[in-house]
Amino acid sequence: MTAAPTEPISRRRAPRGSARRNIVAAATELFARRGYEATSVQEIVAAAAVTKGALYHWFGSKSELLTSIYRELLAEQTARLREIADGPGPVAERLRAAAADVVAHTAAHVDELTVWARSAHLIDGEHADATRRERRRYHDLFRDLVLEGQSAGVVRTDVSATVITHTFLSALGNTHTWFHPDGPLTFTEVGHQLVALFVGGLRPPEPSASPTPADDRSEPRA
Amino acid sequence: MTAAPTEPISRRRAPRGSARRNIVAAATELFARRGYEATSVQEIVAAAAVTKGALYHWFGSKSELLTSIYRELLAEQTARLREIADGPGPVAERLRAAAADVVAHTAAHVDELTVWARSAHLIDGEHADATRRERRRYHDLFRDLVLEGQSAGVVRTDVSATVITHTFLSALGNTHTWFHPDGPLTFTEVGHQLVALFVGGLRPPEPSASPTPADDRSEPRA
Amino acid sequence: MTAAPTEPISRRRAPRGSARRNIVAAATELFARRGYEATSVQEIVAAAAVTKGALYHWFGSKSELLTSIYRELLAEQTARLREIADGPGPVAERLRAAAADVVAHTAAHVDELTVWARSAHLIDGEHADATRRERRRYHDLFRDLVLEGQSAGVVRTDVSATVITHTFLSALGNTHTWFHPDGPLTFTEVGHQLVALFVGGLRPPEPSASPTPADDRSEPRA
Amino acid sequence: MTAAPTEPISRRRAPRGSARRNIVAAATELFARRGYEATSVQEIVAAAAVTKGALYHWFGSKSELLTSIYRELLAEQTARLREIADGPGPVAERLRAAAADVVAHTAAHVDELTVWARSAHLIDGEHADATRRERRRYHDLFRDLVLEGQSAGVVRTDVSATVITHTFLSALGNTHTWFHPDGPLTFTEVGHQLVALFVGGLRPPEPSASPTPADDRSEPRA
DNA sequence: GATGAATGAGAATTCATTCAT
DNA sequence: AATGAATGAATTCTCATTCAT
Secondary structure, three states: OOOOOOOOOOOOOOOOOOHHHHHHHHHHHHHHHHOOOOOOHHHHHHHHOOOHHHHHHHOOOHHHHHHHHHHHHHHHHHHHHHHHHOOOOOHHHHHHHHHHHHHHHHHHOHHHHHHHHHHHHHOOOHHHHHHHHHHHHHHHHHHHHHHHHHHOOOOOOOOOHHHHHHHHHHHHHOHHHOOOOOOOOOHHHHHHHHHHHHHHHHOOOOOOOOOOOOOOOOOOOO | OOOOOOOOOOOOOOOOOOHHHHHHHHHHHHHHHHOOOOOOHHHHHHHHOOOHHHHHHHOOOHHHHHHHHHHHHHHHHHHHHHHHHHOOOOHHHHHHHHHHHHHHHHHHOHHHHHHHHHHHHHOOOHHHHHHHHHHHHHHHHHHHHHHHHHHOOOOOOOOOHHHHHHHHHHHHHOHHHOOOOOOOOOHHHHHHHHHHHHHHHHOOOOOOOOOOOOOOOOOOOO | OOOOOOOOOOOOOOOOOOHHHHHHHHHHHHHHHHOOOOOOHHHHHHHHOOOHHHHHHHOOOHHHHHHHHHHHHHHHHHHHHHHHHHOOOOHHHHHHHHHHHHHHHHHHOHHHHHHHHHHHHHOOOHHHHHHHHHHHHHHHHHHHHHHHHHHOOOOOOOOOHHHHHHHHHHHHHOHHHOOOOOOOOOHHHHHHHHHHHHHHHHOOOOOOOOOOOOOOOOOOOO | OOOOOOOOOOOOOOOOOOHHHHHHHHHHHHHHHHOOOOOOHHHHHHHHOOOHHHHHHHOOOHHHHHHHHHHHHHHHHHHHHHHHHHOOOOHHHHHHHHHHHHHHHHHHOHHHHHHHHHHHHHOOOHHHHHHHHHHHHHHHHHHHHHHHHHHHOOOOOOOOHHHHHHHHHHHHHOHHHOOOOOOOOOHHHHHHHHHHHHHHHHOOOOOOOOOOOOOOOOOOOO
C-alpha cells in the first residue's frame, strides 16, 4: 500500500512555476530554525519570494503547509522501511538494517522531524488525522518486524514489540534535543551506538522470568 | 426601559482557592491539552478564576509561568535521583532503582514534562537558561551513574554513557505520544518493560569489537 | 515511492451544462442563501462547476453578475405590469389584477428579489444606475395606475399614490423575512390576503377630512 | 418581561472611560452611511479614536457590535409598544397609537434600522438567534393587539392578524428604500399617511365573503 | 494583593481580479 | 471560449503586557 498523495483536493499537473517548491523550501528552513509557531506566513513568503496569495493557492493553511512537509518525509521513510522489511535475509539482519535506515533517515532530516515533533500537537483537522494514520502505519511496519524477530527467537519476548518499537523510535526522534555537531561524537558514531544499543537490547535476557507479553496495540498519538 | 449597562467580554469568577496554586494548576492542564503557544493568558486566568492582574502579580510573564512549573518538578526529580545515586548498594542495583524512579516520576507528571519538551525551545531569557542548566545537571547525575557502571564492568562500554542516558530519558520523555490508558498494558507494566529493556540493553555485548568511546560531552539543547 | 506531485487547493469539476446558465443558477442560489457579500466568486464557480476564467468571460465582475440576475427579472415583471395597466376593463379591476400579478411574480422569484433588496446598496457603476432607473420605471407604472384610480374616484386620495405604491411593494418585497412554507397558510392564501388588504385599504375613508395630497415624487433609493 | 441585557458574558459596572460609547456612536454612523460590510473595523476604531484592542475588549466581534446596536433599539421599541398595548382606552385607539409610535420610532432611527434590515442575514450564532427571538416577541406584541381588535369587531377578520402585522411593519421597515427628505412630503406627513392607510385597511370589507382565517403562527425570520 | 480597561503590533486568511497560455 | 496560477491589498481578530486605581 503506497502512501496517499499529500494534496488536499483537486487535479494533477506539475506546477509550471517554481512557487510551490520555493514555498516548501523556505518554510522548511524557517520552521527548523525558528520553530513553526514563531515563523509567520509573512516571513515564509518573503523568503520564498512569492506572495501570500500564492502560498494560499497551494496550501489551505499554514498548518497544512507543515503537514505537507512532514507527510512527504514520512512517505519516503515508509517506502524504505517496507523495502527492507520485505527484503531477503534473516530477520536479525533485517532488523539491524531497518534500525540503521531509521538512523540514517533521521540524520538526513533532523530539521523537518524536529519541527514536526514539536508542533504536531498544534495541528488538528482532517490533514492531521490522516498524517497520524500514516505515521501509525509506519510504526506498525517496524513493530511487525520486531514481532517476526520474537517469533524467530532472536528478540526477547519479555518486552512487548510495541514497547520496543516506541522506545527505539522515540530515542531516535529525540536526538535533536541533545545531539550537538560540535560534540565529541559525529552523528554517524552516535548512530552506530544507537543501533548497537537497540540490537543489544533485543537479546533475550539471562535466565530469569520472561513472561510473553500480550501483543498489545497501543496507538501512537502523534 | 433601556438595556442594562453593557459590559466587556471577559472572565467569570468562581469560589477561589489560593490564586497562585490555581494559576499553576490551570496553566498546567491547558498547556498540556492545547500546547503552550495555543493557550492564551486570557484562557489561563479564566480557568483559574483569577484576573490577569493576579497572574502578572505572581509571574512576570507567560514564559516565566511555564518555566516555574517545570523547575519545581525538576528540582524534585533531581533530589530523588541524587538520593538514589548517593545511596548504598552495588551500582547495578542503583542503576535499576534510578531507572525505576524516572519511570515512576514521569508517569506522575506526564503533563508538565510534555509541555516542557514541546515548548522549551520557545523560551529564552535568564530563567530559561537557568532551567536548562539545572536540567543539564540532572542529566549529568544520571550519566555519572552509568559511567560508574561502566567502570565497574556491569555496563557495556561500546556505547557512550551519554548516548545511553539520552536514549533512556528520551524514550521515557516520549511515552505521552504513544501510551494509551485504554491499551492492553497498564502504565506500570510498560514501566517494568522499559526498565527491563534499559537494564538488559546495558549488558556488555557478546564477544565482538567494543572500543571504549570517548566520554563525550554532548550538551542537551533543551 | 515518493508522494505524488502536489496540487493547489481548488475546484472540482462536474458534467457541465451551459456555462452561463450554470453560473446564474449557482449564484442566485448562493446569494439568496448566504448573501451577496458573503458569497465568494470561488464558491460560485465551484457550485457552477466552471472555472473563474469562465465566469469572467461571461460577466465583467461579481456585481455585474448580481445586476444581470435582477435585470432579467425586472424586465419580465415590467412587461407584465405594462400589459395589465394598458389592458381593457375598469381601473379598479386592473388595479386588483396588477396587485395579484406582483404577488404571483414575487412568489416565483423570492430569491432573486431578496438578494437585490439586500445588496443593491453595495453596487455602483453604470449597470447599477441603469438598473435603478428601470426599477424606477416599474414603480412609476404601478403608481400611475393608482393615480388613475384616484382620478376615477375608486381610490382614496388622502394618501398619496406614491405612498400607496411603496407600501404595497414593500410589504410584498419583505415576505421573505417572515413567510414560512410550513406555517398554517400557503403562499397562495397569504397572497390573497395581501391583495385583499391592499384593495380594501384603497377605499376612500368614512366621511372625515381628506385633503388631496400633492402628487409627490419621492424617489426610490434602491 | 424586560429585554435581556445586551452584554455577552460577565460583570456589571458602568464603563469608566467613554470608549464603549464612542465605539457605538462611530459604528452606528458608519454602518448607516456606508453599510455594515463596507465598513471596516479599522475605520470604526479610527472614527471612535480608540484602538482595535479596545473594540474587541467590549465586543466579541464586528457582528456582535452590529447586533448590540440593534438590540438596544429593539428593547426600547418593545418597551414602548408594551406600554401602549397595556394602556387604557378602546382597542381601536390603542391600535392607532401603536401604529403612530412605530412610525415615530422608525423615523427617529432610520439609520440603525436600515443597517439591520440589510445586514441581519449576514449574522449568525447565538447573538443573532437571541436577537431574532426578541424581534419575534415584538412582532407578537403587535399582533396580539390586532387580534384584540378582531375580537372587538373593529378589525377585519378576513385577513389574518399575522399578515396584517407583517404588512404594516414591513412597509414601515422599508421606508428607507424610498423616502427622500428632499421630496415633496416630510417624513411626518408620510407617517400620517401610513397610519391612515393602516387604520383604513383594517376596516371590515363591504358585504362579501369573509372567512375568519386561522390564527396562524408564521414566524418572522429576521 | 489585585483589578480590568486599554494598548499596539502583528497574526492568519480571504478575495475579486488579471493574464499568459 | 476557457484555464488556473498568481496578485496584492485589505480584513477580522488575537494576544502578552501595562498601569491608573
